[in-house]
Amino acid sequence: MVGVKLTEHEDCSAIATKIISEVGLQDCKLERAHRDGKRIPGRDQHLLVKLTFHQDKVAVMKKARQALADKDYYIIDDLTAEDLREKRKWRTQVQALFDAGTRLRFIAGRWRERDGKPYVFGG
Numbered sequence: 001m002v003g004v005k006l007t008e009h010e011d012c013s014a015i016a017t018k019i020i021s022e023v024g025l026q027d028c029k030l031e032r033a034h035r036d037g038k039r040i041p042g043r044d045q046h047l048l049v050k051l052t053f054h055q056d057k058v059a060v061m062k063k064a065r066q067a068l069a070d071k072d073y074y075i076i077d078d079l080t081a082e083d084l085r086e087k088r089k090w091r092t093q094v095q096a097l098f099d100a101g102t103r104l105r106f107i108a109g110r111w112r113e114r115d116g117k118p119y120v121f122g123g
Contacts, residue, residue: 001047003073006035016049019075020060023067028056048078083109093121 001019012033020028029052035045051057064075079087087106094104094111104111110118 001049001073001075003071004044004047005072006044012047012049016047019068019073020049022071023060023063023075025056025059025063028060029053080109086110090121 001016004015004019012035013030016030016033017028020030031050031052033047033049036048037045039045051060060075061077068074083106086109090111097104102113104113104119106112107116111121113119
């Protein structure tokens with residue numbers, strides 16, 4: 001979870017449970033929740049959350065964008081080092097496509113079109 005304001009003596013599990021309920025899942029089980037990353041002045045550390053069941057994670061990820069659209073925070077899926085390299089590899093081409101009106105999303109290690117099919121870059 002990115003953009004969640006850091007408070008003194010916070011209960012990360014309670015914060016995560018509240019946000020997940022805002023997404024629309026009331027009975028989701030958390031395995032753990034904690035802050036992670038370097039402390040940078042003016043920026044809040046990410047709130048990492050591990051759910052007990054993978055199906056809950058999938059449900060949260062599917063609903064989060066729309067449910068949290070008007071909030072100052074959002075939920076993203078963690079990327080492996082390999083996925084991050086693949087995402088960055090095509091950064092310039094993805095920006096050019098976006099500027100031309102083509103929207104792509106990075107899901108499951110690949111840049112994909114709206115219908116979920118992998119986008120094939122020329123080169």
